[in-house]
Amino acid sequence: MNLKKPILLHGFDRSGHSHRAELMLRLLGLPFDFHQVDLAGGEQRAAAFLKLNPFGTVPVIEDDGVAIADSCAILVYLATKYDAEGRWLPRDPVGAARVQRWLSVAQGPVFNGPCRARLVTVFGADLDHALAKATAEKLFATLDPLLADKTFLVDERPTIADIALYTYIAHAPEGGVALNPHSHIVAWLGRVEALPGFSPMPATKAGLLAA
């Protein structure tokens, strides 16, 4: 009998990038093991980890003898390999491009905005907090009206675009960026949280900074 080994997720439980991968695994109902990478201790810069990801960042997954690094690459991999119907990543050119557009937003303004703002308040990173907050606020002002008449970012059904954007936006208050003024974003976050298999990233104390 050829028993498949569970997927191994190398992550960090307070990383929004890592949570993207974890959430997708849970939404697809895939068994996985979790290895908490000791980021504070520098495990991500050790030779063994750099073999998996030369860029020295989490998340990385190992599956069927292959290592896949980068949160969005992992979302694409999981959706392509484990969702034969293409619900999470449409196979048609227009649908695929519409999803990719949001993956770029995840790695651009979401990273530079809510992610970096939280890196300052939660992890004490030496970054420009005012700039990160301004980037987040501009992103939210753009996104909120786009969600006014949409259930999810691309379609009536969720795609990996929603998973890529969810975590850092949901945790923006931890970085001092309020979500309250953006009712359509708040409603969309609630729809993601209602998906079967959803599991949140743990909150941090800095979440008390803004509503």
Ligand SMILES: N[C@@H](CCC(=O)N[C@@H](CS)C(=O)NCC(=O)O)C(=O)O
């Ligand atoms: N583009 C990467 C970025 C991942 C990333 O920045 N991960 C952070 C944690 S949130 C990390 O591993 N930082 C460790 C370090 O930079 O030393 C992705 O999407 O996975």
